[in-house]
Amino acid sequence: MSSAAGPIPKNRRYVMANTSTDQVPPAEKLASSIPPRERILRAAGEMFHKYGIHAVGVEAIAAAAQSNKMTLYRHFASKEMLIEATIREHHKASEAAWKALHEAHLNDPRGELNGWLEMMYAYIQSPDEPTCKLMDKALDVSDAEHPARVALDEIKHIHLDHLIGMCRAAGFKNHEVLAINLLIVFEGARESRYVGTHRLALLLPQTVQTLMASHEPH
Secondary structure: OOOOOOOOOOHHHHHHHHHOOOOOOOHHHHEEEEEEEHHHHHHHHHHHHOOOOOOOOOOHHHHHOOOOHHHHHHHOOOHHHHHHHHHHHHHHHHHHHHHHHHOOHHHHHHHHHHHHHHHHHHHHHOOOOHHHHHEEEEHOOOOOOOOHHHHHHHHHHHHHHHHHHHHHHEEEEHHHHHHHHHHHHHHHHOOOOHHHHHHHHHHHHHHHHHHHHOOOOO
């Protein structure tokens, strides 16, 4: 009896090689290259943005992330903790924007503050921006102890501290009061989009400039 089957034909070698990762669907290849926690956060952010934080279950999020509930709960103890983590993940982008703004206006505090104002004008007129809609939906949480509310409150305090620092560096008097009032104006504008983006684009800068003028040093 022959102890060897002989060399594998060339065409057969090709078939064997082609049964590895070459036949894995592109979406699965992409998913396998991204850590599970990051995939889950991405999927959660997209689905919370589209459907709201109350309408989406963990099973749907796990499926969208090409994962499963066991893996999801290994990284996040509950859906509430996943919502919090998603909000904090979006906050990283905000912090990067603050840093980039500061670096773009070194030794020019007025320019930095004006740059922030331009960012806020654009933000107010972009209601479909993912971070904006995610924050809107998270604000629907009435429980003050809910992780999402806690995260939002912390982020708002961080933003206020950034803005107070900018107003101080720009030389405005009562800089803390000015910063608080600016945030109140923009929060109000965010809730008043029903008046139309055209009117907001016209009236909001006028309101802001009047407010800032009242805090100019004399």
